[in-house]
Amino acid sequence: xxxxxxxxxxxxxxxxxxxxxxxxxxxxxxxxxxxxxxxxxxxxxxxxxxxxxxxxxxxxxxxxxxxxxxxxxxxxxxxxxxxxxxxxxxxxxxxxxxxxxxxxxxxxxxxxxxxxxxxxxxxxxxxxxxxxxxxxxxxxxxxxxxxxxxxxxxxxxxxxxxxxxxxxxxxxxxxxxxxxxxxxxxxxxxxxxxxxxxxxxxxxxxxxxxxxxxxxxxxxxxxxxxxxxxxxxxxxxxxxxxxxxxxxxxxxxxxxxxxxxxx
Amino acid sequence: xxxxxxxxxxxxxxxxxxxxxxxxxxxxxxxxxxxxxxxxxxxxxxxxxxxxxxxxxxxxxxxxxxxxxxx
Amino acid sequence: xxxxxxxxxxxxxxxxxxxxxxxxxxxxxxxxxxxxxxxxxxxxxxxxxxxxxxxxxxxxxxxxxxxxxxxxxxxxxxxxxxxxxxxxxxxxxxxxxxxxxxxxxxxxxxxxxxxxxxxxxxxxxxxxxxxxxxxxxxxxxxxxxxxxxxxxxxxxxxxxxxxxxxxxxxxxxxxxxxxxxxxxxxxxxxxxx
Numbered sequence: 421x422x423x424x425x426x427x428x429x430x431x432x433x434x435x436x437x438x439x440x441x442x443x444x445x446x447x448x449x450x451x452x453x454x455x456x457x458x459x460x461x462x463x464x465x466x467x468x469x470x471x472x473x474x475x476x477x478x479x480x481x482x483x484x485x486x487x488x489x490x491x492x493x494x495x496x497x498x499x500x501x502x503x504x505x506x507x508x509x510x511x512x513x514x515x516x517x518x519x520x521x522x523x524x525x526x527x528x529x530x531x532x533x534x535x536x537x538x539x540x541x542x543x544x545x546x547x548x549x550x551x552x553x554x555x556x557x558x559x560x561x562x563x564x565x566x567x568x569x570x571x572x573x574x575x576x577x578x579x580x581x582x583x584x585x586x587x588x589x590x591x592x593x594x595x596x597x598x599x600x601x602x603x604x605x606x607x608x609x610x611x612x613x614x615x616x617x618x619x620x621x622x623x624x625x626x627x628x629x630x631x632x633x634x635x636x637x638x639x640x641x642x643x644x645x646x647x648x649x650x651x652x653x654x655x656x657x658x659x660x661x662x663x664x665x666x667x668x669x670x671x672x673x674x675x676x677x678x679x680x681x682x683x
Numbered sequence: 684x685x686x687x688x689x690x691x692x693x694x695x696x697x698x699x700x701x702x703x704x705x706x707x708x709x710x711x712x713x714x715x716x717x718x719x720x721x722x723x724x725x726x727x728x729x730x731x732x733x734x735x736x737x738x739x740x741x742x743x744x745x746x747x748x749x750x751x752x753x754x
Numbered sequence: 755x756x757x758x759x760x761x762x763x764x765x766x767x768x769x770x771x772x773x774x775x776x777x778x779x780x781x782x783x784x785x786x787x788x789x790x791x792x793x794x795x796x797x798x799x800x801x802x803x804x805x806x807x808x809x810x811x812x813x814x815x816x817x818x819x820x821x822x823x824x825x826x827x828x829x830x831x832x833x834x835x836x837x838x839x840x841x842x843x844x845x846x847x848x849x850x851x852x853x854x855x856x857x858x859x860x861x862x863x864x865x866x867x868x869x870x871x872x873x874x875x876x877x878x879x880x881x882x883x884x885x886x887x888x889x890x891x892x893x894x895x896x897x898x899x900x901x902x903x904x905x906x907x908x909x910x911x912x913x914x915x916x917x918x919x920x921x922x923x924x925x926x927x928x929x930x931x932x933x934x935x936x937x938x939x940x941x942x943x944x945x946x947x
Binding site (some may be wrong): 430432433435441443446447448449450451453458460461464465469471472479483486487490493509510511513514517522543545546547548549552553579610614636664 | 790931
């Protein structure tokens with residue numbers, strides 16, 4: 421019926437193998453998701469390599485951008501965790517950059533006509549990825565928390581000034597609350613990326629359908645077209661914001677590990 | 684806008700979306716972790732489904748706790 | 755009307771299509787919930803994230819920190835140097851002001867001395883002039899006195915002479931000079947008295 425068909429809103433999340441790889445019985449194939457992880461990471465590396473190639477007293481354009489990013493995350497870590505946060509700075513910075521680039525690259529439209537497996541893809545639109553990042557953070561918090569505070573780390577779960585008989589219940593709730601915070605973070609990042617891409621795809625599909633109808637009807641494609649443009653602009657904002665939110669909440673979480681005994 | 688930590692969201696509907704996103708993710712995460720712990724204990728002790736039920740309840744409470752902490 | 759119908763039908767078709775896809779996806783399950791691809795995603799996440807972390811912590815971040823640090827040091831150095839220069843300038847200014855004040859004081863001293871000297875000189879000159887003038891005045895006054903006395907004598911003599919002549923004319927007898935002058939003197943005394 422239509423001149424050209426828009427892909428369904430869920431198709432963009434499909435994982436498609438490009439090169440089949442197996443490690444024992446585990447499938448570690450290079451997929452479109454892996455491809456865009458590699459492209460994103462590669463872009464970050466190329467950028468920082470170029471930016472730090474010649475560390476100049478008066479920074480060039482690339483070096484300025486790199487320094488702005490550095491100061492931005494460094495300020496965040498310092499303000500949230502304090503001077504002790506210094507050792508977590510590379511982790512938070514890597515996390516921020518990785519998520520930011522992953523979020524952003526998936527928003528670019530694919531070249532028409534290339535195979536589906538090579539279409540732009542957002543690795544952070546998959547819960548397993550955001551969950552893994554959250555789990556990594558939680559592991560760091562638990563390991564460092566016990567290393568730094570010893571058993572004082574448990575103070576984190578014991579709210580003060582409450583009747584003793586309520587304690588076991590509240591400690592249980594606090595433990596679950598502690599464990600569910602990074603999970604909530606993972607769900608939020610995933611859901612934002614997922615919903616954003618679905619909405620974008622729906623708008624784009626609507627535009628394509630109206631344009632495909634031909635004739636005067638094409639004029640009615642203009643409204644959703646501008647809608648799609650507006651949503652795309654919004655998605656870029658959300659992509660950056662969600663990377664920032666993830667970094668902020670990671671810092672808050674790490675702060676618990678550093679200062680658990682002070683509670 | 685779905686950035687819930689943004690102080691100047693342009694549209695109130697966007698801020699509401701962000702709050703809803705935040706609330707649902709906190710509750711979902713709490714219930715998920717709670718039921719997972721309950722399920723694990725049940726498996727360990729063969730006491731299905733009691734720890735699971737308790738886990739869901741505690742998870743819900745934990746989700747509310749996180750929500751109240753964040754708002 | 756027909757355009758509207760086409761638009762609504764197109765919109766409906768698009769929505770239908772979206773729904774169909776959604777249904778298709780949900781029937782097949784969301785791609786995110788398919789555990790078959792989880793290991794691969796985790797594997798590549800670890801590879802890319804780990805490699806990026808290694809590069810960031812060992813190379814890029816120290817390089818950026820170094821550049822920022824170096825600039826900060828350099829700026830601090832420059833500020834120190836500027837501070838030195840400022841201090842030097844301030845010292846020079848103080849010295850200059852001191853010299854200026856000294857010179858002023860000296861000039862004032864000289865002016866005061868000169869003025870005192872001149873005052874002395876003027877006073878001396880004045881005194882000399884005053885003395886000279888006073889002497890001249892005294893001399894002049896003495897002369898005036900003498901002249902006055904002489905004039906008075908002459909007037910007396912003239913009066914006596916005149917009186918003698920008048921008397922001689924009136925009585926044809928000339929009184930002695932002595933008598934005439936005594937009479938004039940008496941008359942003058944009476945007139946004055």
